[in-house]
Amino acid sequence: MEPKKHKFLTQGPISPINIAESITSHSRKKNIGAHQIFMGQVRADLIDGKTVAAIEYSAYTEMAEKEMERIRENCIVKHQLTCAHIKHSLGKVNSGEICFFVFVSSPHRQAAFKACQEMVELIKKEVPIFGKEIFEDQTHHWKENK
Numbered sequence: 001m002e003p004k005k006h007k008f009l010t011q012g013p014i015s016p017i018n019i020a021e022s023i024t025s026h027s028r029k030k031n032i033g034a035h036q037i038f039m040g041q042v043r044a045d046l047i048d049g050k051t052v053a054a055i056e057y058s059a060y061t062e063m064a065e066k067e068m069e070r071i072r073e074n075c076i077v078k079h080q081l082t083c084a085h086i087k088h089s090l091g092k093v094n095s096g097e098i099c100f101f102v103f104v105s106s107p108h109r110q111a112a113f114k115a116c117q118e119m120v121e122l123i124k125k126e127v128p129i130f131g132k133e134i135f136e137d138q139t140h141h142w143k144e145n146k
Contacts, residue, residue, distance in 0.1 A: 013097035040100030079115035
């Protein structure tokens with residue numbers, strides 16, 4: 001039997017309800033001692049006198065999914081995680097909405113802290129996801145990942 005394929009990219013913003021459900025589902029697991037969560041939110045940055053109203057995310061989907069799976073699996077092994085979950089938005093996400101969610105669980109807190117930070121940094125650096133900032137006046141420019 002082939003291992004379960006994870007789907008990391010999701011259309012539109014990441015719902016707080018989905019985040020809550022993900023957290024809730026882990027309360028039944030008795031071998032977890034720590035959870036660490038990162039949530040990326042679209043900021044209403046002021047750039048050259050214009051306010052960001054949204055970011056429109058696009059990706060080389062097949063490669064992005066494979067890279068996130070690789071990063072996830074490597075971090076699970078390296079940090080001895082109980083589990084790890086990643087979601088990243090595609091399409092338009094308004095300022096104030098969640099666009100990136102990483103949730104890791106482990107027996108001990110230090111592993112959860114380190115793994116979550118490592119996953120976020122690797123995804124931002126290595127996964128082909130692109131953001132076009134859309135300003136309130138509907139002009140736009142491509143966002144640089146930092």
